[in-house]
Amino acid sequence: MAKYYDIDDIITDEEIVAVIFQKSASGVGIDPSSETDCVEVGSKVELPFWLAHELQQRQAVSLNIPTSFNQNTRLEIQADSACVDLRSRCPFFYEFGCKIAPLVGARNIGPLLLSAFKSRYKEVLTKAHTAAFTAASKNLTILTKEETNLYEAAQSSMAAFKKWRMGGPRFQKASILGRKRKSTE
């Protein structure tokens, strides 16, 4: 409940999971392949995680392991974790992994997440501290949300350090007003 208002948590819950219905359900339009508004036992439907999770707890569906955590991804991460495009797979790779791991009973997801994060973290941090701003934007497109936050934190700490060394104006325009200066009429 602590994360009730958390935007990232809400978006993580929207990830699609493939489920197989163990019980039939009527009066709902969630199965696009069905002609009636009724889901039969054994039909395979893709549901957002928030729905799949609750239904699974009531033994109405069984979850499949999402494609973002399949064998292919595992092999790619083992080969060179820093170059895997995790964002296109799932922008909340780690958070979603933590949520799904206990539900599908796959023991190897946990170690996969840990090893991926450890090796990518080092890469993210070095790039954030050293790379020039323009050169780095290419690397940003493969990072997950969590890693992007880390990257930005590292960059802003670097910028703050430089500012502290060089000195600068203490007061600045409130950031909410945007960077663009108002056009002079």
Add this chain to the structure above:
Amino acid sequence: MYGRKACQLVKELASGEKGQLTPYNSDLFDQVIAECSQHHLELQSLIRKMQEEGLDVQTTRNADHYGALIHHLSLVRNKRCLMAYMYNRAEIIRSLIWKVGPVLPQQIQEKLSHTEEEYFKKHSGALQSYMSRLDLDLTVDMVPPKDPYIQVRVLDDIGVVLSDDKTTNFARHSMHFLKRTDAEQFISRGLMEELTS
């Protein structure tokens, strides 16, 4: 898919930069509310159907039960998305008063809904009355300055302003030597900039 629109609304919040407001999307908001009413109707009709068949709604686990459950869960999810949308915006609005002061610039005002404007006014009123009771301006810079006066350049025509006991004409591009506390609100609103030697 159920709950998709509500999530779109939340994603809109996330797509903006941190701490920046996006325009209030009343259109999508109303669509989600309409979706909620639809879920509510279907939920009721399923429950009614079960009651007509003479089943115990509490304990039966048939197809109608799971259908109703899905509608219920979708309602809860939509509610969470709508609440998060309002809550996170309210948080930004509350922070505005500390950053730009009690008067909202036009460019921010047009992003707010009517109720949000009301909320801002009441919140800033509460803060003002608290500060006047304390007899202390809490919105000024927290770090004690080395020099109580600073050099500023005016970026936009502000006009004649009365401060302390004298009036000053802040014409555009003019430079002034001001008390820090007087200059602060103009700088945060983007009307002046601090000059450093």
